[in-house]
Structures are given as structure tokens and as C-alpha cells.
Amino acid sequence: MTCGKASLAGSVSQRACVFCGSRVVLYPIVDALHIIHGPIGCAAYTWDIRGSLSSGPELHRLSFCTDLREKDVIFGGITKLGASLEELIELHHPKAAFVYTTCIVGVIGDDVEGICKEMSLKKGIPVIPVQAPGFQGSKKDGYRIACESLFQLVGTQNRPIPQYSINILGDFNLAGELWILLKYYKRMGIYVNATITGDGRVDDICNAHNASLNVVQCSGSMMHLAKMMKDKYGTPFMRVSYFGIEDMSDALYEVANFFKSEELLDRARDIVKEELADLLPALAPYKKALSGKKAAIYVGGAFKAISLIKALRLIGIKTVIVGSQTGDKDDYELIQQLCDPDTIIVDDSNPVELSAFVKEKKADLFIGGVKERPIAYKIGLGFCDHNHERKEALAGYEGMLNFAKEVYGTIMSPVWKYVK
Numbered sequence: 001m002t003c004g005k006a007s008l009a010g011s012v013s014q015r016a017c018v019f020c021g022s023r024v025v026l027y028p029i030v031d032a033l034h035i036i037h038g039p040i041g042c043a044a045y046t047w048d049i050r051g052s053l054s055s056g057p058e059l060h061r062l063s064f065c066t067d068l069r070e071k072d073v074i075f076g077g078i079t080k081l082g083a084s085l086e087e088l089i090e091l092h093h094p095k096a097a098f099v100y101t102t103c104i105v106g107v108i109g110d111d112v113e114g115i116c117k118e119m120s121l122k123k124g125i126p127v128i129p130v131q132a133p134g135f136q137g138s139k140k141d142g143y144r145i146a147c148e149s150l151f152q153l154v155g156t157q158n159r160p161i162p163q164y165s166i167n168i169l170g171d172f173n174l175a176g177e178l179w180i181l182l183k184y185y186k187r188m189g190i191y192v193n194a195t196i197t198g199d200g201r202v203d204d205i206c207n208a209h210n211a212s213l214n215v216v217q218c219s220g221s222m223m224h225l226a227k228m229m230k231d232k233y234g235t236p237f238m239r240v241s242y243f244g245i246e247d248m249s250d251a252l253y254e255v256a257n258f259f260k261s262e263e264l265l266d267r268a269r270d271i272v273k274e275e276l277a278d279l280l281p282a283l284a285p286y287k288k289a290l291s292g293k294k295a296a297i298y299v300g301g302a303f304k305a306i307s308l309i310k311a312l313r314l315i316g317i318k319t320v321i322v323g324s325q326t327g328d329k330d331d332y333e334l335i336q337q338l339c340d341p342d343t344i345i346v347d348d349s350n351p352v353e354l355s356a357f358v359k360e361k362k363a364d365l366f367i368g369g370v371k372e373r374p375i376a377y378k379i380g381l382g383f384c385d386h387n388h389e390r391k392e393a394l395a396g397y398e399g400m401l402n403f404a405k406e407v408y409g410t411i412m413s414p415v416w417k418y419v420k
């Protein structure tokens with residue numbers, strides 16, 4: 001499988017740019033100021049791009065931009081950035097500020113790092129440059145840059161926390177799934193220190209190095225941070241998924257096993273038993289109705305695709321196409337083992353290819369994100385958002401039921417007979 005390569009120049013790739021990659025990772029930190037140093041288009045492209053629900057402040061939902069114009073490109077935009085930071089920090093009193101650079105700033109070379117240092121000293125909060133000009137790689141590079149920005153915060157505060165403590169990395173609380181996970185871990189007796197970055201708080205991230213374990217869900221975006229924390233602070237990490245019955249249960253068991261506690265393991269078993277007693281009978285009618293249907297998956301991270309394949313199987317649906325924007329060789333090998341030999345597996349695709357594959361395989365359902373939705377609707381098949389825009393929490397046991405309901409609703413919709 002060829003993967004991990006830069007997209008072909010000029011191709012209409014499904015991948016997003018470096019800036020977008022960094023923005024989507026950092027955006028859910030709700031008490032930080034997020035300001036984009038670049039043209040307004042870059043800000044509009046990523047404004048409120050994720051649900052990323054907050055249990056408190058909502059500063060993250062405001063998109064600030066220096067709105068660079070022709071004159072700024074010629075004479076430099078740094079004065080504008082300094083004035084914007086000065087005014088916005090005064091107005092909103094954020095716990096930290098993230099300053100994203102975009103393509104044009106990469107070209108004109110404004111000293112963003114310098115002004116961030118200056119503002120940090122002046123205002124007494126971390127002002128962190130996120131050097132992510134869109135052209136310098138792929139969305140995955142944006143994830144790495146976001147992790148490096150977060151790492152500047154980690155270790156800057158010290159607060160004692162209980163021994164059975166974890167950080168949740170790689171859940172972005174798009175539709176409240178983080179709150180479902182917090183309930184499970186609370187029932188187990190695990191203290192969740194920092195949620196990075198869903199419903200994230202700057203102070204918790206600053207104290208993240210004191211947790212006993214990093215539990216990483218979206219490994220594509222967060223593994224780099226987990227590795228840096230292991231190297232510097234010795235914080236171990238494990239990779240989990242909260243989607244689907246098997247993976248959700250494993251996530252609870254593996255955390256209990258990490259702490260080598262029979263008590264935690266017993267509580268995890270009780271949670272799984274109680275949840276399944278309700279969930280399995282509720283899923284049965286959906287499985288009966290959906291058995292034999294075929295699905296196409298195209299998502300950002302391959303780990304998500306792996307969970308989706310398993311969850312679809314649970315409700316009787318076969319995956320006939322599966323692809324991702326940022327998967328690596330190991331991910332695709334695992335996908336190959338999980339799927340039938342005739343499943344199409346694809347990396348870094350484009351709309352023309354995806355449309356052709358969907359038609360060839362006669363899929364009934366497309367699962368993807370904002371850029372895949374129009375492909376599905378134009379062809380006339382059901383679509384399920386598993387990315388930024390979704391409104392239903394799909395994590396955990398209740399998420400599995402939401403997923404089955406959503407898939408059923410879209411596949412069985414009578415509207416498709418009018419567009420085919």
C-alpha cells in the first residue's frame with residue numbers, strides 16, 4: 001500500500017491543508033484565544049468547523065483573523081497581528097492564545113514567533129505560535145505542529161492529582177462523546193485530568209504531565225504529543241478507540257489492566273455487562289433491517305476506519321470501500337485483515353475516484369466528513385457524518401445505538417428512490 005506521501009500537486013485531494021490540520025486539533029480548547037494570521041478565507045474555511053461542545057467557556061467558537069490584504073502582503077502584517085492580540089487579550093482575558101500562520105505568512109515571513117514572545121511577556125499568558133502554512137505538507141503535518149504547540153503548555157503547572165489518573169487524548173467532543181467517556185471512567189473510579197483537546201482547558205493541559213497514563217484515541221493527531229510526553233516526563237500511553245462495542249469495552253479493560261487493579265477491572269466488567277444488557281436488544285431490529293447492506297468509508301484517520309468496519313459488521317453491514325487521508329502502512333494492513341478480499345482500500349483519494357468506486361461496488365451508505373457528503377448525495381445514497389459536523393455522539397455504548405439509528409435513517413430514507 002502506498003501511503004504517507006504528499007498529494008500530487010494540482011490534484012483535488014480530499015485531504016485538508018497543514019493549517020487546517022493544526023486548527024482542528026487545537027480548536028476545541030475552549031478557554032483559549034484562537035487567532036489566524038492570514039487572509040479571511042483561511043479563517044472562514046475553519047470557522048466553527050467542529051461541533052466541539054464546551055461545558056463552560058465558548059471563546060473557541062469565535063474565529064479571529066488579521067484579514068491580511070494586498071497592502072499587508074507588501075509591507076508586512078506583523079503590526080496588525082500585534083494590535084489584534086493586544087486588543088483581543090484585553091477584551092476576552094483568555095488563558096492562552098494560539099496564533100496560526102497561513103500560506104501567505106509563510107511566503108512573506110512575518111516574525112510571528114517574535115511578536116508571540118513579546119505579547120506573552122506583556123500580557124502574562126502563553127501566546128503560542130502555530131507555524132502551519134498550508135502549503136508545507138499535508139493535514140498530518142498540521143497535527144504534528146499542533147502537538148508541538150500543546151507541548152509548550154505541558155509541564156508548566158503542578159497540581160497534585162489521584163494515582164488512578166489519565167489524560168484523554170484525541171477526543172474532540174464533537175457531539176458530547178467526551179462526556180459519555182467521562183461518565184464511564186468516573187464509574188470505574190478513574191480521575192480524568194486533562195481532555196486534549198475536546199472541552200479542553202489550558203490549566204489542565206499545563207498539568208497533563210502529572211497524570212499516570214495517556215489514553216490516545218485519534219492516534220493520527222495525538223500520538224506525537226503522547227510520544228513527546230513519554231520521552232520528557234515518562235508518561236506511558238496506550239492507543240484505544242471508543243467506537244463500537246468491542247473497542248469501547250477494550251478501552252475500559254486496558255486502562256484497568258494498566259493500573260493492575262482487580263477492583264478497577266471488576267468495575268469495568270460491571271459497566272460492560274450493564275450497558276450491553278440494554279444495548280444488544282435495542283440494536284437487534286436495526287441489524288435485522290440493515291443486514292446485507294454495503295458501506296463505503298472515507299475518513300481522516302485510519303484508526304477510526306478500523307472501528308467503523310467492526311461497528312458496521314455488528315449491525316450486519318459489509319464494508320466494500322475503505323480509505324483515509326492519513327493512514328499508514330500498519331493501519332492499512334490491519335484494515336486488509338478485517339475486510340473481505342474484494343474490498344477496495346484507498347489512501348489520499350479524490351472525488352472522482354471515490355464516486356467511481358462507490359458506483360462500482362454499489363454501496364448503500366457513505367460514511368465520511370464534510371467533503372464526502374456532497375459525493376454521496378450527488379450519487380443518491382445515504383450518508384453518515386463521522387467527522388467534524390456530526391450532531392450525534394457516536395462514542396461508547398449509547399453512541400453505538402445512535403450510530404445504528406443514524407445509519408438506518410439514512411439508508412432507509414424514501415428520498416433515494418427519487419434521485420436514482
Ligand code: SF4
Pocket residue numbers: 017018019020038041042045101102103104132133134135
Ligand atoms: S492552503 Fe493556505 S491559503 Fe488555503 S486555507 Fe490552507 S493556509 Fe489558507
